[in-house]
Amino acid sequence: MKRSMETTCIQGGWQPKNGEPRILPIYQSTTFKYSTSEQMGRLFDLEENGYFYTRLANPTNDAVADKIRELEGGAAAMLTSSGQAANFYAVFNICGAGDHLVCSATVYGGTSNLFVVTMKKMGVDVTLVDPDAPEEEIEKAIRPNTKCIFGESIANPALVVLDLEKFARIAHRNGIPFIVDNTFATPINCRPFEWGADIVTHSTTKYMDGHAMTVGGCIVDSGNFDWEAHADKFPGLTTPDESYHGIIYTKKFGKAAYITKATAQVMRDLGSIPSPQNSFLLNIGLETLHLRVPRHCENAQKVAEYLQSREDVAWVNYPGLENDKYHALAQKYMPNGTCGVISFGLKGGRQAAGEFMDKLKLAAIVTHVADARTCVLHPASHTHRQLSDEQLKEAGVDPSLIRLSVGIENADDIIEDIRQALED
Numbered sequence: 001m002k003r004s005m006e007t008t009c010i011q012g013g014w015q016p017k018n019g020e021p022r023i024l025p026i027y028q029s030t031t032f033k034y035s036t037s038e039q040m041g042r043l044f045d046l047e048e049n050g051y052f053y054t055r056l057a058n059p060t061n062d063a064v065a066d067k068i069r070e071l072e073g074g075a076a077a078m079l080t081s082s083g084q085a086a087n088f089y090a091v092f093n094i095c096g097a098g099d100h101l102v103c104s105a106t107v108y109g110g111t112s113n114l115f116v117v118t119m120k121k122m123g124v125d126v127t128l129v130d131p132d133a134p135e136e137e138i139e140k141a142i143r144p145n146t147k148c149i150f151g152e153s154i155a156n157p158a159l160v161v162l163d164l165e166k167f168a169r170i171a172h173r174n175g176i177p178f179i180v181d182n183t184f185a186t187p188i189n190c191r192p193f194e195w196g197a198d199i200v201t202h203s204t205t206k207y208m209d210g211h212a213m214t215v216g217g218c219i220v221d222s223g224n225f226d227w228e229a230h231a232d233k234f235p236g237l238t239t240p241d242e243s244y245h246g247i248i249y250t251k252k253f254g255k256a257a258y259i260t261k262a263t264a265q266v267m268r269d270l271g272s273i274p275s276p277q278n279s280f281l282l283n284i285g286l287e288t289l290h291l292r293v294p295r296h297c298e299n300a301q302k303v304a305e306y307l308q309s310r311e312d313v314a315w316v317n318y319p320g321l322e323n324d325k326y327h328a329l330a331q332k333y334m335p336n337g338t339c340g341v342i343s344f345g346l347k348g349g350r351q352a353a354g355e356f357m358d359k360l361k362l363a364a365i366v367t368h369v370a371d372a373r374t375c376v377l378h379p380a381s382h383t384h385r386q387l388s389d390e391q392l393k394e395a396g397v398d399p400s401l402i403r404l405s406v407g408i409e410n411a412d413d414i415i416e417d418i419r420q421a422l423e424d
């Protein structure tokens, strides 16, 4: 039965059989028992489905991954212990030493650092591209050894809305997958697979958890990318894996090939698995995602309009504002709303930003975004402090930029807090 998003948020994932718990159980067990040694052997060979060790798979984690898979409309999914791990695994699964990827320059600071600094040490090269550049310009960054294109549907914190169809066309013309970090939009507002993305990642730490309780990540594969048609580029998926007795992932697992490889190889060897307890909490967050996300957007729209109306505010970025640079792209790709995060600058610049933030009472200064409580951060002094002013500009982060994550409190209370911090 095809379900709507609202129903999937509540009923997706865990499907109890007769007499089993109605609520997703926490399988707080590292290991699973079998009666014959031979059966256990078949599990290790991936010849048979079954749980044997939680680093590789756990029923609680799998149920939650399956809910997110259904929300995104994908073919297979896996959870990771953080959004960072999700993005690393998503790329590393198809990209090794000597390879190259193309990435939108405005992605989250942690992601650009992962690609530009850490993966560089592993021999993977990255080219950052201006997401608003013309198609031909971006395509020039593609090399024979390029293995994927990466971008965020809405960039954190630059709030750049990615032209998903443009990036998908470039990727597919060059026989490589397009990976989209859909953390800020969530599948409630945007489903990148419908616009040509092949793989979606999430930091579930943000809206999916929604309550700032658990750090987590997720990778979802659409199952649409034809690895075999570009077999020379992706030998890890299309030739025998000697660490699994010569299994060829595309032959044996079809649409689940990419996720099976990421689990059986990358997770097996690197081990960033979430705790089942955390996945249980994430699942509770997901049950209200469809209620919370529209409320975040509604509140953020009111707050953005208020900020824009003030004399002491220099600029406001929010794709929901009609005069925003990304309004048209937002209307196309996420017509029901974008996210609850707004960025803005005060006429007083960097200095005024600090003073304003210190006076806020309801909005807390925290290194977090996208949860139920309104919170605020100054990226130049906090999350992005490792970047120079030049790098900040490239990442679309003005040194005066205040990142305000609008929560689901009463919008008038949030606006009053901002008013008193600016005026009193």
Ligand SMILES: *Cc1c(COP(=O)(O)O)cnc(C)c1O
Residues within 6 Å of the ligand: 082, 083, 084, 085, 087, 108, 110, 111, 152, 156, 181, 183, 184, 202, 203, 204, 205, 206, 215, 216, 217
């Ligand atoms: C927070 C975030 C990440 C990193 O996720 P963690 O769960 O903090 O590891 C990646 N991408 C985006 C867009 C994010 O907002």
